[in-house]
Amino acid sequence: MTQNERRRVTTTAKLYREAAVLARLGDRMRFEGIIGDAIKYVGRYLTTETAGWLLPELENYVHDFGGGPVRAHPLLLDAHDILTALRDGREDFLAPDDLQEVRRLYAQSVALKKYCAADMPTLHDICRRYIPVFAEAVADDLRVDSWEIEEILQQRLRKGDLFASPRVTGLLDHEFTLDGYIQIELSDGVIKVKCPEPALDAVFGEYQQCLRNTGAMDAIASGGHLFDFISMEARTVNGEVAPHDAQRFPPDRQVAHHLISMADGYRVLVDPEVTLLALRQDLDLTPRYSPVPRTILELNGSN
Template sequence: MTQNERRRVTTTAKLYREAAVLVRLGDRMRFEGIIGDAIKYVGRYLTTETAGWLLPELENYVHDFGGGPVRAHPLLLDAHDLLTAFRDGGEDFLAPDDLQEVRRLYAQSVALKKYCAADMPTLHDICRRYISVFAEAVADDLGVDNWEVDDILQQRLRKGDLFASPRVQGLLDYDFDLDDYIQIELSDGVIKVKCPEPALDTVFGEYQQSLRNGGAMDAISSGGHLFDFVSMEARTVNGELVAHDCQRFPPDRQVARRLISMTDGLRVLLDPEVALLALKQDFGLKPSYSPHRSQRSSSGSY
């Protein structure tokens, strides 16, 4: 984009009048460069009284990224709104590692209502690299070009404004440690369980063994090959029982329900996708992964 093209800002768009209103009413946001000049131009004759009268209900501006309405006004949204948008539509544009982090952060913020300090740089980096995708999705509705929304959001990101909202600051807990929680997530086509307590990890291992004995674990493969289940056996290092990095289970509703029930009353981060899987109805189209189902089927009795 040439400098002349960038100078053709859409000053007639409602977005700039709204920005000028917020500035006139004492909002802390101060934009720079071409965007800042455009806002000053639109607001040069705007009085405080007129600003109060013109102030629209910006909170009502939402956009559906595939998972329901998300607050999407670039002047008011915060980092959590961007995270929600990326979580709803991220499968179409996020890199696999970024998608996994987005899903973890979203599940963590919804289920536990917490971010740790280490989550902030991760979320900041994801926002920085994918804001342009968000801008492209909402620009037409705002009557401006993609780069204008992108510039506004990038300026707010650089100044820390996207992370200064009461909601994001309220979720930030410097004492929070995700490693203290059992994590159950659905990724790579399997349910993964990460358990920090070796004793409880052994209980999950015993349940996995029962599934394996019933043939249910045959449904899990990686790269066309079965996982090395021997490495998933309970293990002892230097005479102490050690928890696995994660244990894998078939993506079945009965398995999901059982895993959730096993963590009842414990500190757990549950992936919403696993919770939805547990709620699915069984119409008899898929085999049950009950540990003894294959044995009952082979005998011809139920």
């Protein structure tokens, strides 16, 4: 046995001691888990220096990606941490289709606390593709080489550990679907509203017409040209290209508040960024836009 191998065995001693205690207490599953971690993360893949830091300090290390702290310790984080980090990083390193998927998955998990069955392989694929980016981003703060963090996370992904937490698997609902949900999101610098039914879409169209009459829609511009008031773009959802014909609205606090109010009482998925926009403090308290002409509930009451 080389000197380096002796140091590796010494590093795992704490885990083996804990495993022995658990075995005496009859907790066989925890025993096997600890031994497995000792072999997997120390005996094979990590340098001695990294193992010496990781094992005795299983604390909740965090990293700020711009939207707030994200749990970053490679032995403790789960797929939701990676999803949050990717959502905060946005277009800085995400491919356009992946950005749309990340935003949708994050909004579902936070606003609706739901994943459908097809969301899980999508989340798995996104984690697999962007674990190297995540590892690179947190390596300096964690004082560990990025390749070692990546190796740990890829191993945990293959084993299923990244999906074992209640805030991932606990949200899985095989009956859940976004069909029938109004979707309100903030992307490409505008608020987009997608409705499941033409009658509902017409209500939001009336509000958009009010904004156009007051000149508020003039704020939606790109390169000196007006955006289309209705976006007929396609996007990828769970690996399938699907239409996303959404009405566009200016990214204004009062508009965001009105749009959320209009959908009150109906099934709706609201992007957390739209919610934050609606709650943002505005020193200008003078209403700038006409009130919504009808709400969805008023429409339903008239039928």
